[in-house]
Amino acid sequence: xxxxxxxxxxxxxxxxxxxxxxxxxxxxxxxxxxxxxxxxxxxxxxxxxxxxxxxxxxxxxxxxxxxxxxxxxxxxxxxxxxxxxxxxxxxxxxxxxxxxxxxxxxxxxxxxxxxxxxxxxxxxxxxxxxxxxxxxxxxxxxxxxxxxxxxxxxxxxxxxxxxxxxxxxxxxxxxxxxxxxxxxxxxxxxxxxxxxxxxxxxxxxxxxxxxxxxxxxxxxxxxxxxxxxxxxxxxxxxxxxxxxxxxxxxxxxxxxxxxxxxxxxxxxxxxxxxxxxxxxxxxxxxxxxxxxxxxxxxxxxxxxxxxxxxxxxxxxxxxxxxxxxxxxxxxxxxxxxxxxxxxxxxxxxxxxxxxxxxxxxxxxxxxxxxxxxxxxxxxxxxxxxxxxxxxxxxxxxxxxxxxxxxxxxxxxxxxxxxxxxxxxxxxxxxxxxxxxxxxxxxxxxxxxxxxxxxxxxx
Numbered sequence: 001x002x003x004x005x006x007x008x009x010x011x012x013x014x015x016x017x018x019x020x021x022x023x024x025x026x027x028x029x030x031x032x033x034x035x036x037x038x039x040x041x042x043x044x045x046x047x048x049x050x051x052x053x054x055x056x057x058x059x060x061x062x063x064x065x066x067x068x069x070x071x072x073x074x075x076x077x078x079x080x081x082x083x084x085x086x087x088x089x090x091x092x093x094x095x096x097x098x099x100x101x102x103x104x105x106x107x108x109x110x111x112x113x114x115x116x117x118x119x120x121x122x123x124x125x126x127x128x129x130x131x132x133x134x135x136x137x138x139x140x141x142x143x144x145x146x147x148x149x150x151x152x153x154x155x156x157x158x159x160x161x162x163x164x165x166x167x168x169x170x171x172x173x174x175x176x177x178x179x180x181x182x183x184x185x186x187x188x189x190x191x192x193x194x195x196x197x198x199x200x201x202x203x204x205x206x207x208x209x210x211x212x213x214x215x216x217x218x219x220x221x222x223x224x225x226x227x228x229x230x231x232x233x234x235x236x237x238x239x240x241x242x243x244x245x246x247x248x249x250x251x252x253x254x255x256x257x258x259x260x261x262x263x264x265x266x267x268x269x270x271x272x273x274x275x276x277x278x279x280x281x282x283x284x285x286x287x288x289x290x291x292x293x294x295x296x297x298x299x300x301x302x303x304x305x306x307x308x309x310x311x312x313x314x315x316x317x318x319x320x321x322x323x324x325x326x327x328x329x330x331x332x333x334x335x336x337x338x339x340x341x342x343x344x345x346x347x348x349x350x351x352x353x354x355x356x357x358x359x360x361x362x363x364x365x366x367x368x369x370x371x372x373x374x375x376x377x378x379x380x381x382x383x384x385x386x387x388x389x390x391x392x393x394x395x396x397x398x399x400x401x402x403x404x405x406x407x408x409x410x411x412x413x414x415x416x417x418x419x420x421x422x423x424x425x426x427x428x429x430x431x432x433x434x435x436x437x438x439x440x441x442x443x444x445x446x447x448x449x450x451x452x453x454x455x456x457x458x
Contacts, residue, residue: 009036009357012094012112014084014284016042016070018342019118019315019349021408026350028076031359038077039110041084043099043448045070048141049407051339052416054188054375056144058196059429063141065415068408080110083448084119087288089308097451114310114356116349117297119282121316121337122447123275130255135275137443138185145433146441147274151177151193152432154272155212159204169269175212176270178260180252182218183226185276187235188375190216194242195377200430214244215268218277219251224382226336226372227389231382234391238380251277275443279337281317283452293319293334301364302352303345312353314345314365324368339406340369373399 011027013020024038046067055061070079082096085107092112098105123137136150137143158174161167177193179186198209216239222229223236223246239246252273253261261267281296290305291298296319297305303320305311314320316337325333335341348365355362371385373395381395383402390398400420407413444450 008034010039010111010113011036011116011353012039012041012110012114013116013118014041014087014094015118015120015282015315015317016040016044016047017118017120017315018047018339019120019346020116021047021068021070021073022343022346023116023118023314023349023353024074024077025408026347027354028074030350030354031357035357035359038074039080039112040070040074040077041080041082041094041096041110042070043081043083045079045081047073047408049339049403049412050139051184051406052403053138053141053144054185054192055419056141057138057148057189058192058377059148059431060192060196060423061416061419063145065412065419066407067141068412073409080108082108083451084284085451087115087117087284089115089288089311112310114353115312116353117285117288117305117311117313117317118315118342118346118349119284119317120342121279121281122283122449123443124278124280125275125443125449126277128252128254131252131273131275132443134255134257134260135180135273135443136441137275137446138189139279140446142436142446143441146436146438146446147189149432149434149436150272150441151197152430153434155197155204155207156432158211159207172213173258173269173271175207176215176268177212177272177274178215178217178252178268178270179274179276180217181276181278182216182220182223182246182248183276183278184224184374186216186218186274187224187239189274189276190214190244191235191239191242191376191380193377194244195380196428199428203430210243213268213270215247215270216244217247217250217252217262219249221248223248224374227374227382227384231384231389231391235374235376235382238376279316283449285313285317287452296334301366302362303349303365304352310356312349314349315342318345320345320365323364323366335365335367338369338372341367343406371402373402375399 049066082098084094086095093109154174158171161171201209222232297313319334321332322335344367352362373383379393381399383390383395383398
């Protein structure tokens, strides 16, 4: 790579998730002073520990406690707040749109010598009538806080409805929740929120937690398939015991502001549609003109983009060969888009980029999952640490221990642990803050996919 002699190599990292964070933390620790200029383009000034978003949605954890300060953790990195909307690989520049645009905030360009593409993922959305307008996701702090306030508001309004035919019809809509996706997001949200409402039902005069109708649907044939059939069956049985209507092999046919029609022909009166139907790579990667595999950037085992000088990728937006899994019928599979892989790939990115600058030795990415966990509220959880299936209180302890271990800042660990402690000794939190506007919680607004749709229309 050609760099002006005596000048530091300019490394621009796109994205503020796990892969970006751990790559930069490795680089700032191992590169000699003056060897590189590290620039991070991120829409936020924090790393979001997204696995705990369901607990933010239930008020168990304060939102800021799962937001790790990038400025504090990465003091050697220049932070540019914004989103990259386009990349000029030939001109070696990226175009950055400011996160919060004012009258004088114009898009800017950032030059790079090496480019690290780790923009992460967005909630997968299908072309289903009404979903874009009515569905709300659970991938950002904005969405988690909105869902919490929205649910409380629905129950508040329902509690005040008169006991008339019209009032009972409106009450049925207000007290019904349809969640799409029986993976981690949908299952944990439904299980934890249903349990949380039981602890705060004294807030209402005429409404109890059992009055809320929960419908969890997924086109798959199992709940939490990542954890295997045994734990998936345990989770499904638990949801059934709690009265949650789980419909597998089913999806959404259409949605309005008053109902959701399912592919099994059922129409559910509801004003709450929670969308967790998987994830897709950031829309940024589709416009790069680079090879994709199932919508993700193709990379080699060292996490560099083949055929493009000085460009790297990892995390949810990259199709990283899973060397630990071994070849299957169609060759090597790609690593699943999990926070655990993104974190380890970030470390590997940092190591291999440093090696390209003459510091250390590059190695291919290889990692086998340490295990997966799912918190189902109360003392219920399922976990598979090191391949050992667990459920109940022991799985709960393992789940919380894993999250504290995976949080990358001690201050955040202490705050989250304190939140869990206070939850056991203080009355549950049930205040409605109403700090997020409905339009800001739409999928295209909360996850900023709208800016790429506008680019395509333009």
